Amino acid sequence: MNTETAALGAGAPPPAAAPAVTGRTLRTLIRREFWEHTALWLVPLIVAAALAVVTLFAKTIGVRVNDVNIQNVDEGARVLVLNMSQMLWVAVLYTAAAIVGAFVALDCLYAERKDRSILFWKSLPVSDGLTVLSKFLVIVAVAPLGIFLLAAVGHLVALGIWQARAASGAVPDVATWNTLAWLRGECVILLCLILASLWYAPLVAAAMLLSAWVKRSPLLWAILPLVLGCIFELIVFHTKHLWHFLQYRSGGIWNVLTHRDGYSVINGPGKLLHDLNWAAAFTDVDLWLGVLAAAALLYGAMRIRRYRDDT
Amino acid sequence: MTAVIEARDLSKHFGAKRALERVSFSVATGRIVGLIGPNGAGKTTALKAILGLTPFKGHLSVLGRDPRTQRDEIMRDVCFMADVAVLPRWLRVQQALKYCEGVHPRFDRARALEFLKKTDIQFSSRVRELSKGMVTQLHLALILAIDARLLVLDEPTLGLDLLYRRQFYDTLLNDYFDKERTILLTTHQVEEVENLFTDVIFIQRGQVALSSSVEDLGSHYLQLNVSADAAPRARALKPFYERELFGRVALFFEGRSAAELAPLGELRTPSIADLFVAKMQGAPNA
Numbered sequence: 001m002n003t004e005t006a007a008l009g010a011g012a013p014p015p016a017a018a019p020a021v022t023g024r025t026l027r028t029l030i031r032r033e034f035w036e037h038t039a040l041w042l043v044p045l046i047v048a049a050a051l052a053v054v055t056l057f058a059k060t061i062g063v064r065v066n067d068v069n070i071q072n073v074d075e076g077a078r079v080l081v082l083n084m085s086q087m088l089w090v091a092v093l094y095t096a097a098a099i100v101g102a103f104v105a106l107d108c109l110y111a112e113r114k115d116r117s118i119l120f121w122k123s124l125p126v127s128d129g130l131t132v133l134s135k136f137l138v139i140v141a142v143a144p145l146g147i148f149l150l151a152a153v154g155h156l157v158a159l160g161i162w163q164a165r166a167a168s169g170a171v172p173d174v175a176t177w178n179t180l181a182w183l184r185g186e187c188v189i190l191l192c193l194i195l196a197s198l199w200y201a202p203l204v205a206a207a208m209l210l211s212a213w214v215k216r217s218p219l220l221w222a223i224l225p226l227v228l229g230c231i232f233e234l235i236v237f238h239t240k241h242l243w244h245f246l247q248y249r250s251g252g253i254w255n256v257l258t259h260r261d262g263y264s265v266i267n268g269p270g271k272l273l274h275d276l277n278w279a280a281a282f283t284d285v286d287l288w289l290g291v292l293a294a295a296a297l298l299y300g301a302m303r304i305r306r307y308r309d310d311t
Numbered sequence: 312m313t314a315v316i317e318a319r320d321l322s323k324h325f326g327a328k329r330a331l332e333r334v335s336f337s338v339a340t341g342r343i344v345g346l347i348g349p350n351g352a353g354k355t356t357a358l359k360a361i362l363g364l365t366p367f368k369g370h371l372s373v374l375g376r377d378p379r380t381q382r383d384e385i386m387r388d389v390c391f392m393a394d395v396a397v398l399p400r401w402l403r404v405q406q407a408l409k410y411c412e413g414v415h416p417r418f419d420r421a422r423a424l425e426f427l428k429k430t431d432i433q434f435s436s437r438v439r440e441l442s443k444g445m446v447t448q449l450h451l452a453l454i455l456a457i458d459a460r461l462l463v464l465d466e467p468t469l470g471l472d473l474l475y476r477r478q479f480y481d482t483l484l485n486d487y488f489d490k491e492r493t494i495l496l497t498t499h500q501v502e503e504v505e506n507l508f509t510d511v512i513f514i515q516r517g518q519v520a521l522s523s524s525v526e527d528l529g530s531h532y533l534q535l536n537v538s539a540d541a542a543p544r545a546r547a548l549k550p551f552y553e554r555e556l557f558g559r560v561a562l563f564f565e566g567r568s569a570a571e572l573a574p575l576g577e578l579r580t581p582s583i584a585d586l587f588v589a590k591m592q593g594a595p596n597a
Binding site: 024028031032036115116122 | 364365366382383390393401413450
């Protein structure tokens with residue numbers, strides 16, 4: 001019993017509260033996000049289905065393979081096609097998921113205030129910290145993991161379709177199966193997805209802070225101040241520091257990953273696991289400063305949600 | 312009797328506006344307490360302070376805990392239902408059940424299903440597809456299934472028709488309430504629920520105008536109905552409020568004995584609704 005309670009003489013000691021079931025609660029909160037934001041799973045599924053349909057009906061794989069004597073495509077080139085198509089699947093699905101994720105981050109703490117459902121969510125024993133964390137985890141961990149799995153399965157299905165069509169002579173036989181190369185490709189993808197989640201974490205957290213804070217139009221608040229800031233800086237100071245910072249926070253880590261001693265390390269998609277500068281990327285100071293900033297921004301979002309009362 | 316809520320000198324200001332000003336009251340276990348006041352009196356602010364939804368000044372203890380610092384613990388034993396429109400419109404009925412089951416250690420799914428079976432609510436429906444009455448039924452089903460010690464209801468039947476309102480309170484009383492549980496309720500429709508209350512707290516302009524058990528009201532407040540001719544004699548005993556009705560005058564007294572007033576006319580214990588109007592419109596102890 002705290003001193004204040006004792007001073008009040010509020011009767012018997014606090015009754016034993018029901019045991020906390022944080023793990024189960026977190027799983028439920030994560031499911032909740034997918035119920036509310038159906039685009040989180042629907043959009044990647046639709047995009048994956050579209051890619052599979054393209055594989056079913058496409059006549060070429062984008063390069064002018066019809067002009068090439070297919071019999072002369074060697075084994076190495078076929079493995080490259082395997083890896084390239086693997087990466088293509090992830091790139092397309094991740095781009096779609098990132099766009100959805102940005103909208104979800106801006107909406108997730110705003111919509112519940114707008115429709116007053118926050119009063120329902122807060123009527124249940126779920127802390128603001130766990131709520132904010134669950135929404136963040138959905139965007140930076142659960143959705144990317146889903147994309148990783150969907151891309152892997154989708155690519156295998158597409159590869160199967162292509163090979164079947166190639167066997168019947170409908171399309172050129174340009175890819176081959178190579179388990180080791182495929183596994184290397186999956187490793188590269190997984191590491192890149194982890195790196196992306198860490199690098200973009202502060203952007204997601206900033207969007208969530210805005211979502212918890214603004215009274216209306218979080219999307220406008222996310223874009224307009226940055227655009228106006230860049231224009232203002234350019235006109236008044238004739239500099240582009242803000243613009244360069246935004247550019248850096250968008251793709252800076254990929255520059256680190258793909259360079260060593262100032263030179264590009266890319267020597268084709270088959271050797272990425274070996275070639276890419278993983279050590280520099282994962283020990284990048286700005287990467288971890290960004291993670292710290294994300295933690296601070298999430299804490300801010302949690303505090304705002306805790307005490308904000310505009311219902 | 313154990314106090315479920317203890318408020319002492321509770322204050323909340325919104326800028327220059329004083330929503331609550333040094334409010335003190337106590338709610339004991341096993342009571343159904345009506346928190347009654349006109350619009351803007353501070354009822355919802357008091358409920359939000361109790362639920363840890365808004366910062367405040369003063370001392371407040373809910374189930375022995377401080378809502379400012381122990382909100383998460385408090386909410387394991389407290390259920391809250393604001394007006395009917397707070398269930399998210401995208402939520403499906405089955406999702407609402409799964410969600411509550413997943414986050415509330417004291418949610419009994421079977422109990423919720425039992426109640427929902429008596430309604431026309433489809434499990435696959437989204438909240439936006441349900442009528443206002445059905446949304447309330449759904450919310451009530453969720454609440455009935457939670458083994459909470461304190462239930463806080465803020466205008467729970469606002470905008471519902473009479474049938475749904477009656478059903479809501481009947482269910483609450485018959486299927487939910489017992490002597491181990493406490494209900495704190497704000498409502499505008501005092502006449503409909505006054506038989507439900509065991510205690511009332513009137514709030515006016517951010518201050519407690521009255522706090523009493525219903526059984527004690529009769530010994531403190533009396534309503535005297537007299538003819539217009541007899542009214543001057545009754546007025547000499549300083550009623551704090553009076554009103555005319557069909558040529559007769561109803562005078563409301565505080566702290567007068569029945570023996571003193573009975574010879575002057577028809578004496579009765581005022582209804583909570585009448586007493587509320589009298590307290591809100593009359594000058595106390597005039």
